[in-house]
Amino acid sequence: MAKDKLTGKARGINRRTILKGAAASVGLAAGSGAITGFPTIWAQNIKNITLRQFGTGVSNLNAIAEKCKQDTGITLQMTALDSDAVAQRAVTQPKSFDIADIEYWICKKVFPAGVMQPMDTKRIKNVDKIVPLFLNGKLKPDSAVAQGTAPHTVGFVEGKDSTKFAKSQTQWMTMIPTIYNADTLGIRPDLVGRPITSWKDIMDPKFKGKTSILNIPSIGIMDAAMICEAMGEIKYGDKGNMTRAEIDKTIAILTEAKKAGQFRAFWKTFDESVNLMASGEVVIQSMWSPAVTAVRAKGIPCVYQPLAEGYRAWGGGLGIAKHLSGLELDAAYEYINWYLSGWVGAYLNRQGYYSAVLETAKQYMSEDEWGFWMEGKPAKADILSPEGKLLEKAGAVRDGGSFEDRMGKVACWNAVMDEDRYMVQKWNEFIAA
Amino acid sequence: MRTKSYIPYLQVAPLAFVFGAFLVVPILTIIVVSFWDYDFARIIPDFVLTNYQELLSSPVTLRTYLNTLRYAAIVWAVTLVIGFTVAYFLAFHVRSDTWQTACFLICTVPFLTSNIIRMISWIPFLGRNGLLNSALLGAGIVNEPLEFLLFSDFAVILAFVHLYTLFMIVPIFNSMMRIDRSLIEAAYDAGARGLQVLVNIIIPLCKPGIAIGSIFVVTLVMGDFITVRFMSGGQSASVGLMMSNAISLMQYPAAAANAVILLALVLLMVGAMMRIVDIRREL
Numbered sequence: 001m002a003k004d005k006l007t008g009k010a011r012g013i014n015r016r017t018i019l020k021g022a023a024a025s026v027g028l029a030a031g032s033g034a035i036t037g038f039p040t041i042w043a044q045n046i047k048n049i050t051l052r053q054f055g056t057g058v059s060n061l062n063a064i065a066e067k068c069k070q071d072t073g074i075t076l077q078m079t080a081l082d083s084d085a086v087a088q089r090a091v092t093q094p095k096s097f098d099i100a101d102i103e104y105w106i107c108k109k110v111f112p113a114g115v116m117q118p119m120d121t122k123r124i125k126n127v128d129k130i131v132p133l134f135l136n137g138k139l140k141p142d143s144a145v146a147q148g149t150a151p152h153t154v155g156f157v158e159g160k161d162s163t164k165f166a167k168s169q170t171q172w173m174t175m176i177p178t179i180y181n182a183d184t185l186g187i188r189p190d191l192v193g194r195p196i197t198s199w200k201d202i203m204d205p206k207f208k209g210k211t212s213i214l215n216i217p218s219i220g221i222m223d224a225a226m227i228c229e230a231m232g233e234i235k236y237g238d239k240g241n242m243t244r245a246e247i248d249k250t251i252a253i254l255t256e257a258k259k260a261g262q263f264r265a266f267w268k269t270f271d272e273s274v275n276l277m278a279s280g281e282v283v284i285q286s287m288w289s290p291a292v293t294a295v296r297a298k299g300i301p302c303v304y305q306p307l308a309e310g311y312r313a314w315g316g317g318l319g320i321a322k323h324l325s326g327l328e329l330d331a332a333y334e335y336i337n338w339y340l341s342g343w344v345g346a347y348l349n350r351q352g353y354y355s356a357v358l359e360t361a362k363q364y365m366s367e368d369e370w371g372f373w374m375e376g377k378p379a380k381a382d383i384l385s386p387e388g389k390l391l392e393k394a395g396a397v398r399d400g401g402s403f404e405d406r407m408g409k410v411a412c413w414n415a416v417m418d419e420d421r422y423m424v425q426k427w428n429e430f431i432a433a
Numbered sequence: 434m435r436t437k438s439y440i441p442y443l444q445v446a447p448l449a450f451v452f453g454a455f456l457v458v459p460i461l462t463i464i465v466v467s468f469w470d471y472d473f474a475r476i477i478p479d480f481v482l483t484n485y486q487e488l489l490s491s492p493v494t495l496r497t498y499l500n501t502l503r504y505a506a507i508v509w510a511v512t513l514v515i516g517f518t519v520a521y522f523l524a525f526h527v528r529s530d531t532w533q534t535a536c537f538l539i540c541t542v543p544f545l546t547s548n549i550i551r552m553i554s555w556i557p558f559l560g561r562n563g564l565l566n567s568a569l570l571g572a573g574i575v576n577e578p579l580e581f582l583l584f585s586d587f588a589v590i591l592a593f594v595h596l597y598t599l600f601m602i603v604p605i606f607n608s609m610m611r612i613d614r615s616l617i618e619a620a621y622d623a624g625a626r627g628l629q630v631l632v633n634i635i636i637p638l639c640k641p642g643i644a645i646g647s648i649f650v651v652t653l654v655m656g657d658f659i660t661v662r663f664m665s666g667g668q669s670a671s672v673g674l675m676m677s678n679a680i681s682l683m684q685y686p687a688a689a690a691n692a693v694i695l696l697a698l699v700l701l702m703v704g705a706m707m708r709i710v711d712i713r714r715e716l
Contacts, residue, residue, distance in 0.1 A: 084681040091475065091683070113475060209580055215667045217682070258668070265584045265666025280562050281583070421472075424682050429493040431678075432500075432670030 055101025148240025516601025608642030
């Protein structure tokens with residue numbers, strides 16, 4: 001989703017760490033073998049396997065590949081592309097990847113093309129501990145299911161060879177959720193000059209020429225829908241699956257605002273959004289959480305503002321390519337089990353994302369870190385990024401508060417609409433207007 | 434004698450092969466794909482006209498083409514004036530060969546970096562809190578930062594002119610250097626004034642250079658998408674941007690149909706230029 005800025009510096013690997021890693025991996029693989037019933041003999045060979053993973057930049061992190069090599073012996077070759085390119089490559093070159101690290105709305109496009117294979121949840125150790133949001137769409141048993149392509153709606157298929165999404169939980173998962181977050185508007189608190197409480201504030205004439213939204217149709221239209229709904233102009237049936245009339249009306253409102261000069265620019269990449277904000281070209285805009293961190297890292301105040309109407313959420317996961325089999329397939333399961341076993345979860349949580357299995361991630365985080373990132377408590381000590389860079393000083397509280405406060409207020413998930421083609425056409429008209 | 438009749442064919446074979454493999458085949462592929470159908474994940478071999486129908490019936494297409502043509506026209510005019518002036522200076526005012534070569538090389542120096550870098554470097558310069566606005570504010574020339582400088586048509590055209598003027602300078606300079614100086618002397622001897630020499634001798638003899646430069650500039654601007662996207666802050670559209678949007682959404686057939694139309698249009702424009710100036714005769 002976002003091009004990652006927080007990638008770790010490559011650490012030198014000496015012979016000793018490799019030996020240690022190899023020893024650990026044999027142990028781990030043997031351990032997992034005992035549980036899942038693989039013959040342990042494969043654990044030796046898995047070390048030599050290379051898995052080609054491609055996906056959006058968010059979780060394609062060198063640090064993860066290094067740690068994976070250390071712990072499991074599996075070599076990960078990572079390629080980071082933007083969301084659209086990932087979807088294209090998955091469909092058009094299904095043999096070019098082993099592991100797809102994609103978002104759920106991309107999965108909705110890609111999985112039916114038959115280029116991926118569902119995963120047997122019996123082989124996923126922590127499957128029961130995955131946040132229920134990904135299993136039944138509800139954070140807590142009494143929560144409402146958010147609009148859009150909610151991950152659980154495309155998270156399961158009916159059988160081993162099926163490409164048809166199942167209505168409820170089955171044994172066959174399309175993707176194992178790995179990373180997700182709740183997105184909102186970013187603001188420059190020093191420049192907006194008034195409290196920002198609603199998505200509609202981006203349309204305030206006071207900010208004329210100082211706002212921006214993102215120009216990725218499938219995501220931009222959702223932000224637009226949040227804005228239009230907050231303005232009270234449109235009441236959507238499902239923001240993630242609009243009717244043609246709803247699309248027309250949304251685009252008309254946007255076009256009018258554009259012609260009136262409300263927007264300074266439309267951004268398409270992570271870096272553009274950081275530059276727009278950091279340079280003061282815009283004071284309120286759609287943003288992704290690491291972009292807010294990147295602006296702050298330059299010493300420029302920036303807040304990821306919680307808004308009354310709730311968040312637009314997105315989630316990604318790991319899926320396995322159709323062509324994997326035998327040892328490689330085992331390695332893929334091994335990798336996914338490792339992914340959910342805690343270290344990666346803690347790493348992602350420390351970047352401000354959320355991991356799918358919270359229980360295991362907690363074991364790898366200090367109490368203070370857990371309190372800051374997950375429980376919305378003031379930090380007792382300075383909060384550092386996984387690479388040791390200072391993110392927040394002691395006493396700071398996370399924008400939007402705790403995990404439940406943020407993920408519990410999801411209004412809509414990133415989505416692919418039935419009227420996708422029409423929406424894109426209309427979106428292009430808006431950009432060209 | 435008869436045995437040698439195949440030799441000319443052999444001689445043209447390498448070039449024919451290169452053109453065939455890298456020009457004709459790709460273009461034919463684009464034309465074929467432009468008639469295919471697609472959905473959100475697949476391209477479906479078929480013969481449908483929907484791609485062209487959707488494209489040609491949309492008011493956005495016309496507006497985008499007009500906007501792109503407008504960019505092309507303005508950029509062409511500006512680069513022509515600047516390019517001609519610079520080339521004229523280099524060819525007729527710089528007397529020493531060494532200086533001529535040196536100045537010419539200086540013109541090309543900025544082109545040693547990537548054109549994306551050259552384009553993006555305008556952004557911090559022109560921004561609301563950029564160098565230019567800071568300087569203007571500091572000097573008391575303006576009270577408010579000038580907003581039109583960045584993310585506007587002005588910015589797009591500025592970047593285009595900056596990027597493409599050299600493509601005008603080089604061929605015009607080349608034409609000017611080939612003008613026989615004795616012609617100019619003869620004109621002066623016959624009593625012509627400076628302007629008359631320019632209009633009656635230099636410009637007509639520079640026509641091939643001007644035509645070649647124009648072809649470069651016009652085709653580059655017509656096909657551009659990245660400059661428009663960055664410098665307009667995503668607020669303006671161009672035909673290239675339309676295609677790039679379609680491609681990024683896997684709508685290859687729609688992009689292909691657009692490419693075919695753009696190609697036809699640009700070929701018509703180039704054809705028109707060739708009608709005005711017979712480049713081959715004058716080279």
